[in-house]
Amino acid sequence: MSSVVVSSSREVDAASGAPHDEPTRLQRPGEQLVTMLAPDGTRHPNPPLDHFVADLTPERLLALHEDMVTVRRIDMEGVALQRQGQLGLWPPLLGQEAAQVGSARALRSDDFVFTSYREHAVAYCRGIAIDTIMPMWRGTAASGWNPFEFGMAPPAIIIGAQTLHATGYAMGCAKDGVDSTAIAYFGDGATSQGDVNEAMVFAATYSAPVVFFCQNNHWAISEPVGLVARRPLADRAPGFGIPSMRVDGNDVIAVMAATRWALERARSGDGPSWIEAVTYRMGPHTTSDDPSRYEDPLEREEWAAKDPIDRLERHLEQLGVLGDAHRAAVKEKADATAAAMRAACVGLPDPEALKLFDHVYTEPTAWLNRQRSQYEAYLAMFEGGDEA
Amino acid sequence: MTELTLASAITSGLRHALAQDDRVVIMGEDIGRLGGVFRVTDGLQRDFGADRVMDTPLAEAGILGTAVGLAYRGYRPVVEIQFDGFIYPAFDQIVAQVAKLHYRTRGVVRMPITVRVPYGGGIGAVEHHSESPEAYFTHTSGLRVVTCSNPQDAHWMVRQAIASDDPVIFFEPKRRYWVKGEVEDAMQAAPPLDRARVVMEGADVTLVAYGPLVATAIDAAVAAADEGVSVEVVDLRSLSPVDFETVEASVRRTGRLVVTHEAQQFGGLGAEIATSVTERCFEHLRSAPVRVTGHDVPYPASRLEEHFLPDLDRLLDGIDRALGRVNSLTGWSAPAGRPA
Ligand SMILES: Cc1ncc(C[n+]2csc(CCOP(=O)(O)OP(=O)(O)O)c2C)c(N)n1
Numbered sequence: 007m008s009s010v011v012v013s014s015s016r017e018v019d020a021a022s023g024a025p026h027d028e029p030t031r032l033q034r035p036g037e038q039l040v041t042m043l044a045p046d047g048t049r050h051p052n053p054p055l056d057h058f059v060a061d062l063t064p065e066r067l068l069a070l071h072e073d074m075v076t077v078r079r080i081d082m083e084g085v086a087l088q089r090q091g092q093l094g095l096w097p098p099l100l101g102q103e104a105a106q107v108g109s110a111r112a113l114r115s116d117d118f119v120f121t122s123y124r125e126h127a128v129a130y131c132r133g134i135a136i137d138t139i140m141p142m143w144r145g146t147a148a149s150g151w152n153p154f155e156f157g158m159a160p161p162a163i164i165i166g167a168q169t170l171h172a173t174g175y176a177m178g179c180a181k182d183g184v185d186s187t188a189i190a191y192f193g194d195g196a197t198s199q200g201d202v203n204e205a206m207v208f209a210a211t212y213s214a215p216v217v218f219f220c221q222n223n224h225w226a227i228s229e230p231v232g233l234v235a236r237r238p239l240a241d242r243a244p245g246f247g248i249p250s251m252r253v254d255g256n257d258v259i260a261v262m263a264a265t266r267w268a269l270e271r272a273r274s275g276d277g278p279s280w281i282e283a284v285t286y287r288m289g290p291h292t293t294s295d296d297p298s299r300y301e302d303p304l305e306r307e308e309w310a311a312k313d314p315i316d317r318l319e320r321h322l323e324q325l326g327v328l329g330d331a332h333r334a335a336v337k338e339k340a341d342a343t344a345a346a347m348r349a350a351c352v353g354l355p356d357p358e359a360l361k362l363f364d365h366v367y368t369e370p371t372a373w374l375n376r377q378r379s380q381y382e383a384y385l386a387m388f389e390g391g392d393e394a
Numbered sequence: 395m396t397e398l399t400l401a402s403a404i405t406s407g408l409r410h411a412l413a414q415d416d417r418v419v420i421m422g423e424d425i426g427r428l429g430g431v432f433r434v435t436d437g438l439q440r441d442f443g444a445d446r447v448m449d450t451p452l453a454e455a456g457i458l459g460t461a462v463g464l465a466y467r468g469y470r471p472v473v474e475i476q477f478d479g480f481i482y483p484a485f486d487q488i489v490a491q492v493a494k495l496h497y498r499t500r501g502v503v504r505m506p507i508t509v510r511v512p513y514g515g516g517i518g519a520v521e522h523h524s525e526s527p528e529a530y531f532t533h534t535s536g537l538r539v540v541t542c543s544n545p546q547d548a549h550w551m552v553r554q555a556i557a558s559d560d561p562v563i564f565f566e567p568k569r570r571y572w573v574k575g576e577v578e579d580a581m582q583a584a585p586p587l588d589r590a591r592v593v594m595e596g597a598d599v600t601l602v603a604y605g606p607l608v609a610t611a612i613d614a615a616v617a618a619a620d621e622g623v624s625v626e627v628v629d630l631r632s633l634s635p636v637d638f639e640t641v642e643a644s645v646r647r648t649g650r651l652v653v654t655h656e657a658q659q660f661g662g663l664g665a666e667i668a669t670s671v672t673e674r675c676f677e678h679l680r681s682a683p684v685r686v687t688g689h690d691v692p693y694p695a696s697r698l699e700e701h702f703l704p705d706l707d708r709l710l711d712g713i714d715r716a717l718g719r720v721n722s723l724t725g726w727s728a729p730a731g732r733p734a
Contacts, residue, residue: 094518094696123520145696148521163522164480165452198451200483226452228428234451300427359701366691373660377689381701384711384722 039284040264041254045312047320049259058266059259064327070111070258071322072336074103074315077127079340080136083347084126084143088293092351094145097124101256101288104314105221106191107131108261109283112269113189118175119158120168121191124221128191132156136343137350146354166192166199169218173205176216176272187272189217189265195226197242198234206246206278215272217265218243218280221255223287228300243280255285256314286312359385395578401434401571403545404510407552408435408472410579412442415470418556420447421457422474422510431476432512432571454480458487461507462495470506472556478513478565479522485530492561493536508555512568513541514606514656515703518696525693526657531563532634532666539634540587541565543608545575547591547631550584558587565633567606590637592644596626599716600644602653602667604630607704611654614709623713633663641667642674649680650716654704659687686712 042052042059062070077099084096099106102124110131113119121128129139129151138150142161149160162168172190179186196202197220209216220239224231231239243250249271253264261283268279286309290297322328363378398406411418420435426449429436439447450457454475461471475481481488488509495503515524531539538560542548548566555562585591593608594615603611608629615625626644630636645651651671653664668683686704694702704712714721 095520141695142520145518145520148692148695163520164483195452198453198456200453200455226423227431228424228426229449229452233449294431296428299429356697357695359698362689362691362694362698362701374690377659380722380726381689383726384708387711387722388707 039252039254040260041257042260042263043254043257043317043321045317047317047322047324049321049324052260052263055260055263055267058263058270062259062262064322064325067259067318067322067325068327068332070107070262071315071318071328072339073107073111073127073131074258074318075336076340076343077103077107077130078315079344080126080130080347083344085289085293087348087351088143092348093140093143093293095292095294096143097292098287098289099124099126101286101309101314102221102223103127104258104318105255105261105283105285108258109189109191109219109265109281112262112265113157114186114269115157116184116186117157117269118172118186118188119191120172120175120188121158121161122165122168122193122196123161123163124193125161125191129156129158132158134158135350136347137354140347140351141354144351144354146357166196166201166205168192169196169202169205170208172218173209173212173214173216173278176209176214176278177212179215180212180275185215185273187215187217187269189219189269191219191221193226194220194222194224194231194239195229195234196220197239203246206243206248206280209278210247213275213277215275216278217268217272218248218278219265220280220282222282222284223255224285224305225287225291225297225301227291227295228297238282240280240282248278248280250280250282252282252284255283256309256312256317258314258318285314395576397574398545398549398577399572399574400542400545400548400567401432403549403575403577404434404552404566405436405438406577406579407549408438408556409441411470411472411553411556412438412446415556416446417468418446418470418472419464420472420474421450421461422448423450423452423457423476425449425474430474432568434510434512434566434571435474454482454484455487458484458492458507458509462487462491462505465505465507466503470508470556472508472510475509475511477519477523478511478525478527481509481511481527484509488531488537488561488563489534493534496560497536504559505561506556506559507561508552508558509561509563510552511563511565512571513565514567514569515693515699516569516606518699520696521693524696524699526565526655526688528563528565528633528655529657529662532663536561537634538562538588538632539565540632541567541605542631543567543570543593543603543605543629545573545577547629549577549579550581551587551631553581554584554587562587565605569606570609573609585631588632588635588637590631590640591629592626592640593629594625594627596624596648598624598648599650599652599713600626600628600641600648601709601713602628602630602641602651604633604655604663606656607654610704610706610709613706614713617706617710618713623717625713636663636667636670638670638674641671645671646675646678649678651679651683652686652709652712652716653683654686654709654712656688656703658690659685660690662687681716681718684712684716
């Protein structure tokens, strides 16, 4: 009984997904995941969570399928663009489509999203035009979209920093008396950071309506999750007084149900929740990485059999709604999106030199104005004449 | 003597340190199997074991904080921070703990910690991967801050840093990781860790540079020579303490000073060097010291970095300024309404 966890609020049993109001529960090792869609595509009932996804009609499932196929295509294009020298870097999301799409499609437009760098699918689901994702990776701008327009902050590269931002945003929502929420996306490696642990302390202290969405893709660059966790990551949150759920991250339905569970808690004043979406990074960490130095090909093969898109396709086939016409239409849309992305990316002009000095402060400062003018004068020396 | 890249010269230095002293331990993210994202620790875990070359959790404050505890136990931790921009989570441990313990305990506790940081821009990276945070650390008493510009120094200096009983922040110029040079293993000829080096002699202007810009400074000196200007290039090597004797001796000869660094100008090392040199040998200066630095803006997106980073032309312009020749400020006036 060394691992009895006392929690102040309603919880869901990690293994079965059964919510219960008991203040005390035994944290199980939790190797069992909340799964609603088996790898063969069979939909298993999950009474405690089914009502969260009761609205998933075949049409809606087809839409999730289209999302996942499209983001996978976008991701492939990102990798290709980087390989062709059009992007400086690209962090692929291959294998994590269900975790990102399932959670992002559970959000409302007035919720606010704080991500790290890999969540291109979340951006896509927020309605962010794919070409505004490109500037940061191409190096023409430090970020793309207007965060307030889409309810999504620019990606955080500093590991874990965004979990505190999400918590603070959620504290603001609670202060304002609105039922909007914040969600923070981060990786398994990030759970070691002080920031993430401090975020949990603040979230629990102030009962912030925040969802911690940890994509456990098993790797932090070369470091396996086992290096930082002796127990499932979902087991950490209860120690902070935050209920958690460990969900099959390759099951888009279960991910959506889990996220809606957490969002409902947040909206109804029950405070933070923690979701560990168990998934797998099916490629390199980024386009600069060389996983052959550390990854186990057999492990990757095992995970290939649990592919999130294949799984939903099998389910849609079982429902008899995935016809060739639909497949073709989805593929066409995905290809068109990728083509538009490519065109937008290659067409991005390099910024003008003096843009360097813009937006450092909200009000211009004399010091920087002077530096800017001096640099302008310097550049003018080269105009027309030959260099130097 | 072997020909090594700057990166592998450091690897070789780390290897010597691990072999010579079993209290040396290397810690950091991805430094084991992967050999570090720049492969500087490549093969060390294989050869010295995971006890000596430790992949750590992804937690910079944790890495530095536990290094403090290991140092209390008599270990000599060598910490790799993966990129310059990721040192800030560890900042508190470095400036508030590592730097102060020797002083607070009146010399009883030693913190022989080496913090290796790939730093600087010019590799087309995304944000937080191109920064030059050296001034934050040089502003902290109790730390030694050094950087290298060539494979030989890289090799000697990393070994000296590890051997030092003071904490050393070792900034590695990442865009020069792949330059090659002859490396002598033996330490006999190594200059002290805190000694600057005159890398090119000259008579008209002293150009002080360090780390990634030393190569650029040499290029500028060669180009200036074509125009009949003789530039003396000083490679600082140690950023704290600064070897002012070497810098001052040079300025006394040339009468002019240009300082360059990639880091932003305001409150940077250039300001400290210009002021200290002015205080020490004002009467020998024939013109005001000149700084050629990064602009006072956050490190920009990579397609703008060529405008941020001092390059050959900006250094030549700085030299022209020191000489009072036609330069970017000739005829320059401040924006309308403001005095220049
Ligand atoms: C503070 C900080 N330290 C180190 C890094 C370098 N880094 C970038 S991604 C990464 C691994 C992150 O792993 P995880 O949190 O599991 O997320 P994943 O990339 O797997 O999605 C590391 C070490 C960083 N970006 N920020």
